[in-house]
Amino acid sequence: MSTEKPRPTFQMDGHDVPFDEGQSILAAALAAGRYVPYLCYHPEFQPHGSCKVCTVKINGRTHASCTTPAHEGDVVESNVDELNDMRKGLVQFLFTEGNHFCPSCEASGNCTLQAVGYDLGMTSAHYSPLFPDRPLDASHPEVLLDFNRCILCELCVRASALVDKKSVFSLAGRGIQKHLVVNAESGKLADTELSVDDKAMSVCPVGVILRKRRGFQVPIGERKYDEHPIREVAVQKQKGE
Amino acid sequence: MTLDPSAIVARHHGDASRLVQILHDVMAVEGHVAPPVITALARALGLPRGQVEGVVEFYSFFSSEPRGRFRVLFSDNITDEMAGSHELRKHMLDSFRLQPGEVSRDGLVSIGTTSCTGLCDQGPAMLVNDRAIPRLTPARIGAITSLIRGDVPVDRWPDNLFPIASHVERRDLLLSTELSPGAAIDAAIARGAAATIEEITRSGLRGRGGAGFSTGTKWAACASAPGPERYIVCNADEGEPGTFKDRELLAAHADLLFEGMTVAGFAVGASKGILYLRAEYPFLVEPLLATLEARRRAGLLGERVRDAFAFDIELHVGAGAYVCGEESALIESLEGKRGIPRNRPPYPVTHGYLQKPTVVNNVETLVAAALVATHGAGFLRAVGTPKSSGTKILSVSGDVARPGIYEYPFGVSVQQVLDDAGAVDTQAVQVGGPSGMLLSASELHRRIAFEDVPSAGAFMVFDGSRDMLAVVENFTRFFAHESCGFCTPCRVGTTLSAQMMKRVVSGTGSRRDVKDLAKVSNLMRATSHCGLGTTAGNPVLDALAKFRPSFDKRLRSLEVLPTFDLDEALAPAREATARDDEGAHFTNQTSQAEKP
Ligand SMILES: Cc1cc2nc3c(=O)[nH]c(=O)nc-3n(C[C@H](O)[C@H](O)[C@H](O)COP(=O)(O)O)c2cc1C
Ligand code: SF4
Numbered sequence: 001m002s003t004e005k006p007r008p009t010f011q012m013d014g015h016d017v018p019f020d021e022g023q024s025i026l027a028a029a030l031a032a033g034r035y036v037p038y039l040c041y042h043p044e045f046q047p048h049g050s051c052k053v054c055t056v057k058i059n060g061r062t063h064a065s066c067t068t069p070a071h072e073g074d075v076v077e078s079n080v081d082e083l084n085d086m087r088k089g090l091v092q093f094l095f096t097e098g099n100h101f102c103p104s105c106e107a108s109g110n111c112t113l114q115a116v117g118y119d120l121g122m123t124s125a126h127y128s129p130l131f132p133d134r135p136l137d138a139s140h141p142e143v144l145l146d147f148n149r150c151i152l153c154e155l156c157v158r159a160s161a162l163v164d165k166k167s168v169f170s171l172a173g174r175g176i177q178k179h180l181v182v183n184a185e186s187g188k189l190a191d192t193e194l195s196v197d198d199k200a201m202s203v204c205p206v207g208v209i210l211r212k213r214r215g216f217q218v219p220i221g222e223r224k225y226d227e228h229p230i231r232e233v234a235v236q237k238q239k240g241e
Numbered sequence: 242m243t244l245d246p247s248a249i250v251a252r253h254h255g256d257a258s259r260l261v262q263i264l265h266d267v268m269a270v271e272g273h274v275a276p277p278v279i280t281a282l283a284r285a286l287g288l289p290r291g292q293v294e295g296v297v298e299f300y301s302f303f304s305s306e307p308r309g310r311f312r313v314l315f316s317d318n319i320t321d322e323m324a325g326s327h328e329l330r331k332h333m334l335d336s337f338r339l340q341p342g343e344v345s346r347d348g349l350v351s352i353g354t355t356s357c358t359g360l361c362d363q364g365p366a367m368l369v370n371d372r373a374i375p376r377l378t379p380a381r382i383g384a385i386t387s388l389i390r391g392d393v394p395v396d397r398w399p400d401n402l403f404p405i406a407s408h409v410e411r412r413d414l415l416l417s418t419e420l421s422p423g424a425a426i427d428a429a430i431a432r433g434a435a436a437t438i439e440e441i442t443r444s445g446l447r448g449r450g451g452a453g454f455s456t457g458t459k460w461a462a463c464a465s466a467p468g469p470e471r472y473i474v475c476n477a478d479e480g481e482p483g484t485f486k487d488r489e490l491l492a493a494h495a496d497l498l499f500e501g502m503t504v505a506g507f508a509v510g511a512s513k514g515i516l517y518l519r520a521e522y523p524f525l526v527e528p529l530l531a532t533l534e535a536r537r538r539a540g541l542l543g544e545r546v547r548d549a550f551a552f553d554i555e556l557h558v559g560a561g562a563y564v565c566g567e568e569s570a571l572i573e574s575l576e577g578k579r580g581i582p583r584n585r586p587p588y589p590v591t592h593g594y595l596q597k598p599t600v601v602n603n604v605e606t607l608v609a610a611a612l613v614a615t616h617g618a619g620f621l622r623a624v625g626t627p628k629s630s631g632t633k634i635l636s637v638s639g640d641v642a643r644p645g646i647y648e649y650p651f652g653v654s655v656q657q658v659l660d661d662a663g664a665v666d667t668q669a670v671q672v673g674g675p676s677g678m679l680l681s682a683s684e685l686h687r688r689i690a691f692e693d694v695p696s697a698g699a700f701m702v703f704d705g706s707r708d709m710l711a712v713v714e715n716f717t718r719f720f721a722h723e724s725c726g727f728c729t730p731c732r733v734g735t736t737l738s739a740q741m742m743k744r745v746v747s748g749t750g751s752r753r754d755v756k757d758l759a760k761v762s763n764l765m766r767a768t769s770h771c772g773l774g775t776t777a778g779n780p781v782l783d784a785l786a787k788f789r790p791s792f793d794k795r796l797r798s799l800e801v802l803p804t805f806d807l808d809e810a811l812a813p814a815r816e817a818t819a820r821d822d823e824g825a826h827f828t829n830q831t832s833q834a835e836k837p
């Protein structure tokens with residue numbers, strides 16, 4: 001921004017955060033180097049607002065920060081116990097809802113859900129797991145879908161529709177029955193137009209959409225969130241680094 | 242009749258925004274929307290197949306699997322349950338030797354449940370092939386069972402099964418004022434559009450659908466939003482369990498409602514209105530269409546209403562989803578999509594139906610608006626309280642001698658309503674439905690008004706014989722069934738609440754469940770995306786505050802009860818990942834559970 005006027009600001013946890021007109025609280029905070037936990041947001045896409053992990057208090061009321069535009073003078077609380085407890089509760093909900101067996105998961109160490117959970121000090125899923133029955137889809141020659149870990153963030157849906165223009169993925173069902181489906185009468189990925197260089201291949205924050213025969217190429221312990229905490233990765237991602 | 246998907250699509254002009262109506266037409270022919278039909282519809286409409294599949298699977302009234310030539314759905318509201326619906330359903334299941342939801346082998350019949358059908362004053366009720374049958378008794382169930390056995394099409398079932406009674410027990414402003422068709426429109430034209438909005442604002446009219454937003458302010462915002470096209474949407478989804486007052490207004494005062502919509506159209510400059518009717522009220526479709534037609538013939542709808550403006554109204558039938566009562570989900574549904582509440586801002590008044598400025602109002606609000614347009618702001622101001630002007634129509638059901646429709650000036654006490662309806666030994670009243678407020682016997686002096694106990698219309702009464710935890714359990718089940726699943730807190734929280742309440746009611750709950758119930762409810766309240774999730778914890782939190790001893794009596798003394806074997810439950814995950822080593826097993830439940 002090279003305007004004469006200084007950019008407007010809001011306050012987050014006692015610090016001034018500058019923002020551009022129309023920018024969300026989350027995007028502005030990340031751009032200013034202030035981490036707010038999130039899962040369904042992605043700097044390259046319209047915010048979705050479904051995971052609610054990015055919840056903050058704006059002038060005393062809770063809002064999802066990724067979908068709420070910033071206003072001059074807003075007083076925002078984020079890194080406080082009350083909100084971090086809520087976020088932890090939501091991440092526990094997601095672990096409870098799916099089948100997340102991290103020790104054997106190909107995404108372990110690269111998984112945003114896992115990293116956010118650790119960052120929030122989550123030590124267990126707390127609730128009785130729901131153990132949904134979500135069969136794998138191994139029909140595609142190069143790609144495996146392990147729905148057990150899907151957190152329904154719709155990033156693959158958005159990427160496939162908006163970037164790849166293929167709409168390979170959609171959501172179906174309601175409530176706790178909601179699930180990811182692929183765009184084929186057979187219900188099989190092999191019968192869709194997915195190809196390995198699609199944007200949809202690279203946006204999943206967990207370990208659902210996996211390249212076959214690439215498993216565990218980088219050993220656990222040397223992966224993304226093993227090297228850098230999610231607080232750093234998220235801030236860099238917003239800057240496009 | 243054989244199914245021709247492309248002919249159905251053509252009948253709807255290939256308009257993808259009509260997908261929900263198109264699916265109704267398919268369901269009417271085949272009873273389900275088979276996968277090849279989904280493919281054909283997607284192709285004809287130019288939509289991704291997955292999107293059409295998503296819509297089919299979102300709405301309760303659609304199914305991609307065959308469900309039996311006779312699809313029996315018992316209304317699952319607590320008032321139906323109190324009137325014996327579970328026993329009747331079990332009897333019917335037994336006589337067909339079926340499990341709930343199962344389709345009989347010959348494809349004849351399936352028997353399940355559906356959320357409140359809005360017949361709480363004449364329950365237990367059911368839907369058969371989407372036709373409503375009230376006042377079920379063992380004898381009527383017997384008759385229905387024989388008709389199904391004889392494979393008699395529902396069209397030819399005896400007429401005495403279907404009539405929906407009207408029980409209006411108390412009339413006030415809205416239910417007693419007669420208006421000759423066109424009177425409100427003429428008054429609005431005489432006053433002018435801006436002055437009509439002004440009059441509505443001055444009347445103090447607030448939305449009757451739940452949120453209580455000023456109607457005049459809403460109309461003014463829509464009128465001043467930029468753009469040439471605007472819409473008036475009437476919310477007749479009436480999905481809140483225990484609410485049936487819009488049913489009465491639609492059945493007996495449709496002219497007044499359409500008058501209100503037309504006035505709204507004139508005032509904000511909209512030429513199209515849409516009535517979103519819940520699918521549970523199929524018996525209203527023909528009469529409503531007939532009223533619309535009569536109004537067109539009388540020049541009260543169409544290209545030249547009173548030679549002053551263009552306005553017409555279209556009927557849109559929902560498909561079984563409570564969340565579609567939420568105004569932005571309703572708009573998504575009108576556009577042929579899954580009923581997922583939108584992110585706000587922007588609000589419907591600027592970006593509503595087809596992203597055009599849109600007013601969404603409840604049935605009762607629009608009826609009141611028609612009367613204000615005719616008789617002026619003072620008409621409403623004269624009754625009620627300063628903050629809640631006018632009257633409120635209540636749907637009274639449960640443990641009362643005279644269930645039905647009661648219209649009162651705002652400010653009426655809960656006790657007054659109970660007395661008028663003939664309630665004795667009242668233990669609790671659920672005002673405003675499960676998303677509203679649970680009042681205990683010590684709170685009956687409280688008043689129905691926006692500033693005290695607001696109500697979208699439901700008023701369910703429970704006497705001393707009722708198990709309040711079972712009531713709350715029914716409500717948690719309702720929310721779990723109706724959560725749209727968009728946001729994490731509501732999608733997972735409603736299911737966990739329902740599971741925990743089930744444990745508590747059945748006597749296998751622990752103290753930890755009770756703690757977690759409060760925690761989950763508060764999390765839903767603070768972080769959910771729409772009003773469904775933010776209110777879904779209300780019954781649990783109210784009950785914990787007001788009926789705590791009922792919980793404690795029911796608990797096992799243990800802090801935690803192991804409900805299953807963690808290691809065993811992980812077997813599928815081991816199989817899926819082709820692992821059986823030490824790290825893939827839970828050696829002891831606590832230490833392992835701590836490693837997410
Ligand atoms: C889950 C949910 C269900 C709702 N159901 C209804 C309904 O059935 N009818 C209704 O008029 N409003 C319903 N509402 C409120 C609407 O979102 C909206 O506020 C209302 O239709 C506006 O009209 P009013 O201002 O005339 O009340 C519901 C809201 C939520 C969150
Ligand atoms: S597959 Fe991945 S990207 Fe797609 S919805 Fe599930 S978690 Fe999100």
Ligand code: SF4
Nearest residue numbers: 725727728731771774
């Ligand atoms: S609160 Fe519930 S109904 Fe509302 S958007 Fe979230 S999941 Fe859907």
Ligand code: FES
Nearest residue numbers: 049051052054066
């Ligand atoms: S990141 Fe904001 S709701 Fe998911």
Ligand code: FES
Nearest residue numbers: 102105108111149
């Ligand atoms: S580690 Fe497997 S889903 Fe996160």
